[in-house]
Amino acid sequence: MTSVVRLSSTVVVTGFLLAAVWTLGVVVVGGCTTRRPVIAVDGSSTLYPISEALAEEFRDFGLAHVTVGVSGTGGGFRKFCRGDVALIGASRPIRPSEASDCLAHDRDYIELPIAYDGIAVVVHRSNTWVDALTVDELRRIWSPRTGTDERVERWSDLRPGWPARTIRLYGPGLDSGTYDYFTKAIVGSEGASRADYTSSEDDNMLVRGVAHDPDALAFFGLAYYAENRDKLRLIAIDDNDDSNGVGPVAPSLETIRSGSYQPLTRPIFIYADKVQSRRPEVRAFVNYYLERGPRIASEIGYVPLPFDAYVSVRHDFWSGLGGSRFGGQGSTIGVSVEQLLAHSERGRPDKAMAPATW
Amino acid sequence: MADTPTSRRERTFERLLLACASVSVATTLAIVLVLVIETLRFFAEVPLLRFVTDVEWRPRFAEPSFGIWPLVLGTCLTTVVALAVAAPLGLLSAVYLVEYASNRVRRILRPTLDLLAAVPTIVYGYFALAVINPFLQGIIPGLATYNPLSPGIAIGIMITPLVSSLGSDAIDAVPENLREAAYALGASRLATIVNVVLPGAATAIGGAVLLGVSRAMGETMIVAVAGGQQPRLSLDLRIPIETMTAFIVRAAEGDTPAGTLAYRTLFAVGTTLFLMTFTTNLIARRLMRRSRLA
Amino acid sequence: MLFAIGLAATLIPLVLLLILGVHVVWTGWERLDLAFVTSFPSRFPASAGILPGLLGSLWIVSVTAIVALPIGIGTAIYLEEYGRFTASPNGIRFHLARVIDININNLASVPSIIYGLLGLEIFARTLGFGRSLLAGGLTMALLVLPMVIISTREAFRAVPRSVRDAGLALGCSRWQVTRYIVLPMIWPAVLAGSIFAVSRAFGEAAPLIVLGAVSYVDFLPGDLSAPFTALPIQIFYWLSRPQAGFEIDAAAGIVVLLMTLLGLNGFAIYLRYRYRTAA
Numbered sequence: 001m002t003s004v005v006r007l008s009s010t011v012v013v014t015g016f017l018l019a020a021v022w023t024l025g026v027v028v029v030g031g032c033t034t035r036r037p038v039i040a041v042d043g044s045s046t047l048y049p050i051s052e053a054l055a056e057e058f059r060d061f062g063l064a065h066v067t068v069g070v071s072g073t074g075g076g077f078r079k080f081c082r083g084d085v086a087l088i089g090a091s092r093p094i095r096p097s098e099a100s101d102c103l104a105h106d107r108d109y110i111e112l113p114i115a116y117d118g119i120a121v122v123v124h125r126s127n128t129w130v131d132a133l134t135v136d137e138l139r140r141i142w143s144p145r146t147g148t149d150e151r152v153e154r155w156s157d158l159r160p161g162w163p164a165r166t167i168r169l170y171g172p173g174l175d176s177g178t179y180d181y182f183t184k185a186i187v188g189s190e191g192a193s194r195a196d197y198t199s200s201e202d203d204n205m206l207v208r209g210v211a212h213d214p215d216a217l218a219f220f221g222l223a224y225y226a227e228n229r230d231k232l233r234l235i236a237i238d239d240n241d242d243s244n245g246v247g248p249v250a251p252s253l254e255t256i257r258s259g260s261y262q263p264l265t266r267p268i269f270i271y272a273d274k275v276q277s278r279r280p281e282v283r284a285f286v287n288y289y290l291e292r293g294p295r296i297a298s299e300i301g302y303v304p305l306p307f308d309a310y311v312s313v314r315h316d317f318w319s320g321l322g323g324s325r326f327g328g329q330g331s332t333i334g335v336s337v338e339q340l341l342a343h344s345e346r347g348r349p350d351k352a353m354a355p356a357t358w
Numbered sequence: 359m360a361d362t363p364t365s366r367r368e369r370t371f372e373r374l375l376l377a378c379a380s381v382s383v384a385t386t387l388a389i390v391l392v393l394v395i396e397t398l399r400f401f402a403e404v405p406l407l408r409f410v411t412d413v414e415w416r417p418r419f420a421e422p423s424f425g426i427w428p429l430v431l432g433t434c435l436t437t438v439v440a441l442a443v444a445a446p447l448g449l450l451s452a453v454y455l456v457e458y459a460s461n462r463v464r465r466i467l468r469p470t471l472d473l474l475a476a477v478p479t480i481v482y483g484y485f486a487l488a489v490i491n492p493f494l495q496g497i498i499p500g501l502a503t504y505n506p507l508s509p510g511i512a513i514g515i516m517i518t519p520l521v522s523s524l525g526s527d528a529i530d531a532v533p534e535n536l537r538e539a540a541y542a543l544g545a546s547r548l549a550t551i552v553n554v555v556l557p558g559a560a561t562a563i564g565g566a567v568l569l570g571v572s573r574a575m576g577e578t579m580i581v582a583v584a585g586g587q588q589p590r591l592s593l594d595l596r597i598p599i600e601t602m603t604a605f606i607v608r609a610a611e612g613d614t615p616a617g618t619l620a621y622r623t624l625f626a627v628g629t630t631l632f633l634m635t636f637t638t639n640l641i642a643r644r645l646m647r648r649s650r651l652a
Numbered sequence: 653m654l655f656a657i658g659l660a661a662t663l664i665p666l667v668l669l670l671i672l673g674v675h676v677v678w679t680g681w682e683r684l685d686l687a688f689v690t691s692f693p694s695r696f697p698a699s700a701g702i703l704p705g706l707l708g709s710l711w712i713v714s715v716t717a718i719v720a721l722p723i724g725i726g727t728a729i730y731l732e733e734y735g736r737f738t739a740s741p742n743g744i745r746f747h748l749a750r751v752i753d754i755n756i757n758n759l760a761s762v763p764s765i766i767y768g769l770l771g772l773e774i775f776a777r778t779l780g781f782g783r784s785l786l787a788g789g790l791t792m793a794l795l796v797l798p799m800v801i802i803s804t805r806e807a808f809r810a811v812p813r814s815v816r817d818a819g820l821a822l823g824c825s826r827w828q829v830t831r832y833i834v835l836p837m838i839w840p841a842v843l844a845g846s847i848f849a850v851s852r853a854f855g856e857a858a859p860l861i862v863l864g865a866v867s868y869v870d871f872l873p874g875d876l877s878a879p880f881t882a883l884p885i886q887i888f889y890w891l892s893r894p895q896a897g898f899e900i901d902a903a904a905g906i907v908v909l910l911m912t913l914l915g916l917n918g919f920a921i922y923l924r925y926r927y928r929t930a931a
Contacts, residue, residue, distance in 0.1 A: 018717075049695065056694055059692075071612050072612065078615070082615070144421075168502060173418075173612075175418075193419075195414060195419050196588070197588065198587050199587060199588070204892050204893045204894055205587070208503055208894040209503045209504060209598070210503075212492075212495065212502070215500075367827070368825045368826065368827055372730075372734060375726045375727070375734065376730055376734075378723045378725075378726030378729075378730060379748075379752050381723050381797070382727060382755055385759060388774060389762065389767075389770050392769065392774065396773065447665060448661075449661075450654075450658045450660075451658060451661040454657075454662050455658075457658075458659070459659075471665070471666070474669055477910070477913075478855025478857075478909060479858075480887050480906070481855075481906050483888070484672075484903070485672045488679075488899060489671070489672060522662070548654050551654065572761060576762075576765065577763075578765045578858035579857050579888065583891050583892070606765055607862065610862040610864075625769060625773075628769045631763060632763075632766055635761065635763055636758070643757070
């Protein structure tokens, strides 16, 4: 009989332990969280470091919880048009198909430029043979496979003196705005590229891939280079256009701001859902984004717009000015700050724009 | 049965328990149903012929290609590497544990080996990426950050206890009188093992190895962390590949709303994986049953 | 000779695991403190923590246990007590039990990611639970169910038939035999098996990622319908970031994960040991 008593007491003790753990969990969880509203942010991995930093700081205000996803610019727009998220980061302007998708779902968006980014082309730090590449060479590397063209497989295919080893390519995936912009700028149209490279919407994976692979070549937002300077080597790009700078130009604060790092300099945006922006916590977060964002952006490695530009952008948000500066045409190469801030020629194709009533 | 309160309660309990038991049947049905339905929807958009004859897997690109073989090959590469590690280690270990080890040693070692299988797979993923790969990069020239070799080795270590345990059961099941007969004829221990025990346990050992294969094919986290995201038809173990499981994880992480082709692609690949592991398991179990070790 | 090779083969995986353990502890040690366990993830590796992941995992394991244990033990009882010892070998009960038996063995060898797809379609989409803790917990429950059933059945099989027959002979109904005679004998073994199975749910990440667990969550889930993350997923996320600081965080997270599992499994092993000595 004693063994039964012993066994059942074991059971009782175990039961209590499990119940205690459960209760503890519930209490801790319940105690730490009051039911706060959630602001869903998603989109570009280029914007992600900024959004993540701002979400972390915004947490201290206790107004709302911010979740940040990384579905890429394309994935972000899809979610945005469906109404799943309040805010997305986009490393290229909205495209025609996305604009009409939003129209179909009755979603108005407010386009807010945040900073300038220069897409960095990087190689492993032990790669000593490449200092610069021309746009033409990049095009040859990344063009899609067509039957007759010769494919660039090895470094020696580009320039004779280089090693006869296969170039290991890493690049953003198809939902990435960086991918869209890069292919448009280098190959000629959005989405046109070879398919045999390691593609990932997560730029960190690309960095890791290149960092341990001496034959690797990749492209991603400058911030990811800036944070991993010790592992990577930056390549200067020569666009054969002396009007914006002679010879190969490497991305940096100066070259991006002056517009000489072409064609890979581009503005990056956040898009705010007009309806969701009526929520006070969303307004507060977007405001915070526009105020603190530039500082964070430059910490991370992007180039903020001029100070008064943000006044104009904030005004756009507060007046609910919808539509896209680029007429919903997607990636546009060589956009200057003035063009960015121009108030004319804006709007969605057929819906009249009314200022938001807060 | 009399309609007493006891018998009524008895029947209620039995029905309750039967309901519990039917959950597992319902689960199987649900798995099959879900996979079949979404896969059929996938093939409504992408013809089966393309799935089987295309040579590239790039479902989202401008000119998509839906050949499943790169992913299947990726899975096979990691599985083969895993097997190259687990089969010898597992079987040699099984031989040792059954034929040579004393009872006390066996009682300590077997549960310790089982501990290996209880370690979560993400830990093995860390192992592959942070320990095995850097180590191998010092030895093998041209080894990329992501490749099928490092995760394959990690998977192999993970399934070694499975192979060892099942192999032990297989060797244990060989009747003692066979061994005695061999000894009586003057054979050494080694000769007995090689010529009598192992052939006798061969079918069951085959089953054990196949179960390990199936486990390795279904492994997800290790290859998602260390295998890479570049599906390709190549036998080179040093360059990034993508397995079926890694693709599903990666694609599901992104945006796949229900009803889209992207969503259904998950299930098409999932069904392929399911068929491969199910068939392997079926053969494995048949082998083990044939040696009367069900 | 074979002795030496065999012994080496047995020890090699253990040695490698030891190396892994030492590496993980060595790498993650500097980040392991109370702050790590009570902080949220951050863009600064030095201040990142695992709180949402840890609690998310605890929640999921709780849901898994609550759902899987009763159903699993119930199934095992049915199969062992009602399915095996029926009078007629061709009766419907017998065949039903055989079908379920084969079925469970199949389910146990289905890759975990398939369960993720199942949960995605059924719990998240069709039943509308979305990317929630509830969907995650239910999916994991289905995943561990076969293991609960198998280990519970083993415990039941350890009881000799004579005990049951004695009970029946004394006039007990089948349920009374199970509830009052057999179960009390094997409770610790059943519990141990259940803990082993449920601790599997603590370390699995693949099905949860497919279901939609997010990697960046800086708040704690308020209820079962909230977006969630889990400890192995946070580790996975940190492993994908190239900065060395995050690798340290991943190692520290793994140490916490392993220690929790060690605690759970250790307790289960203790139970099993006590059962063996008491029986």
